Amino acid sequence: MRICRQIFSYLLFGLLFIIQTEPLFAVENERLFTVVKVDISGIKTTDPEWVIDYLGLDLPAKLSKPQIDKMSKKLLTTAVFSRVETNLVPDPVSQEEYTLEIKVEEKWTLIPVVRGAYGGGTPLQVIGLYDTHVFGKLWTVGAETRKYGSSPAGYVAWAKAPRWLKGRHVIGFEYWQDRRRRDFFTEESRYYGYTDTHAAMLKSYVLFPLESFFVTPFFSQSWQLGATLQLRRESPNSFQYVDEGSHQLPPRNVTFFNRQSFENRAVLNLVYDSISVNNIEMEGRRLVFKEGPIFSEHNIHQYFETEGFFYFLRDARSGLNWNLALHYLIGGSSSDTLSNQFFLGGFDSVRGVPDSALYGSHVLASNVELRKILLRARYTWIQLASFVDYGTAEQRWSELFKNDISSAGLGVRFMIPQVYRLMFRIDYAWSLDNSKRQGINVGLNQLFEPYLPLSSGL
Numbered sequence: 001m002r003i004c005r006q007i008f009s010y011l012l013f014g015l016l017f018i019i020q021t022e023p024l025f026a027v028e029n030e031r032l033f034t035v036v037k038v039d040i041s042g043i044k045t046t047d048p049e050w051v052i053d054y055l056g057l058d059l060p061a062k063l064s065k066p067q068i069d070k071m072s073k074k075l076l077t078t079a080v081f082s083r084v085e086t087n088l089v090p091d092p093v094s095q096e097e098y099t100l101e102i103k104v105e106e107k108w109t110l111i112p113v114v115r116g117a118y119g120g121g122t123p124l125q126v127i128g129l130y131d132t133h134v135f136g137k138l139w140t141v142g143a144e145t146r147k148y149g150s151s152p153a154g155y156v157a158w159a160k161a162p163r164w165l166k167g168r169h170v171i172g173f174e175y176w177q178d179r180r181r182r183d184f185f186t187e188e189s190r191y192y193g194y195t196d197t198h199a200a201m202l203k204s205y206v207l208f209p210l211e212s213f214f215v216t217p218f219f220s221q222s223w224q225l226g227a228t229l230q231l232r233r234e235s236p237n238s239f240q241y242v243d244e245g246s247h248q249l250p251p252r253n254v255t256f257f258n259r260q261s262f263e264n265r266a267v268l269n270l271v272y273d274s275i276s277v278n279n280i281e282m283e284g285r286r287l288v289f290k291e292g293p294i295f296s297e298h299n300i301h302q303y304f305e306t307e308g309f310f311y312f313l314r315d316a317r318s319g320l321n322w323n324l325a326l327h328y329l330i331g332g333s334s335s336d337t338l339s340n341q342f343f344l345g346g347f348d349s350v351r352g353v354p355d356s357a358l359y360g361s362h363v364l365a366s367n368v369e370l371r372k373i374l375l376r377a378r379y380t381w382i383q384l385a386s387f388v389d390y391g392t393a394e395q396r397w398s399e400l401f402k403n404d405i406s407s408a409g410l411g412v413r414f415m416i417p418q419v420y421r422l423m424f425r426i427d428y429a430w431s432l433d434n435s436k437r438q439g440i441n442v443g444l445n446q447l448f449e450p451y452l453p454l455s456s457g458l
Helices: 002-019 048-055 065-077
Strands: 033-041 061-063 081-090 097-106 110-119 122-134 139-148 154-164 169-185 191-209 223-234 261-273 276-278 281-296 300-313 322-333 342-344 358-360 362-376 381-394 404-415 423-431 438-444
Touching: 033 048, 033 081, 048 065, 065 081, 065 097, 065 276, 110 139, 139 169, 169 223, 191 261, 223 281, 281 322, 342 362, 342 381, 381 423
Parallel strands: 033 097, 358 381
Antiparallel strands: 033 061, 081 097, 110 122, 110 438, 122 139, 139 154, 154 169, 169 191, 191 223, 223 261, 261 281, 276 281, 281 300, 300 322, 322 362, 342 358, 362 381, 381 404, 404 423, 423 438
16 A cells, blocks of 8 residues: 555645645735624525524624625535625614625525436436425435335435534544445456345444644645544445356456455545635535445455546636536555445446446546536526536556546536535436447536535535
């Protein structure tokens, strides 16, 4: 894992310089307004005291217009409001004092989930219920069943505060019963076998502002530090050939267990987040670095992962409404068990190719999407997208580019801004190699997202 740590260090310190170029919270010599009162209208389920605490308002407060605009973006980024408008109203008696008016339109955040997704030949059916704004304080509580293809249904239940306290903490708990079939392909892309997995997993995680641990001018307020603890119990699994008469060897460099096995992780997380969200449009950067030990019954292995999201938004006032979205994933593990393999394919990484087309304990994947708002009506937003996906996975860093897959395509998204995460996506992709593979990827929300109800979006 020495190379793994080197990559971690290069990425971390190489990106630090770029990240620190973000604008300061307040502009020097900007006029300050004395705000003595906050008037919030349009809320039905939101706790008004939570809004004031979340914005960090300690009245009376001296605020500039850029600071107030940033508060509007901060409220929109919670994704529980479809519209936020702020105004300063002078006091009729004292013209030096102001009331901050905040007008919002809430989304519907109690979500009954009946949805499906399809990608790379694998269908997914989900049924559940969750609320992203419990008690009006941005807690998420939910449960859902998940059924992949012909596999028995699994389920997950979770509770999470993605923007705890003043929006700079994260705390969450999840319990999974995960059931899924993993297909395996030859280097010639021929399907020749599968394995059925069943795992129970308990996960908890927490993030704190980095300045809670130490103060340094090198790190901005956008940095968070924390940890994830994960306990996993895996049922026996074995490889099954599609052709019973086949004499091929089982998948190389993957360990299957004919008995129940246990695996625990203790992972350190470092997060940088400067993303602002306006419904379907995003701007800013989010970087996640993870590293820590994996404790199995007989060995201790190392795990490393970094994931990044970059969004560049063309000013909507120009009439162009372009949103460039970039995503990367780099990860590695010294364990070769099935739970430590990265699987790439049409379902959630490289569209247009079979699900699990490539696998390996080391991975590099990236996605580039150019998005454009076609229609921005009150109850419907329509967005077009063109994209390129790439991925490679192997058992060693030195072999990483031995096999890779890539695709390009076009897609459309339909969003209802009044309902949390209600966006329907259709993508059509074709491979960029000589395999002539192609396919449709259908689901809710974008293929890659910086924030998810479950911790994959940590």
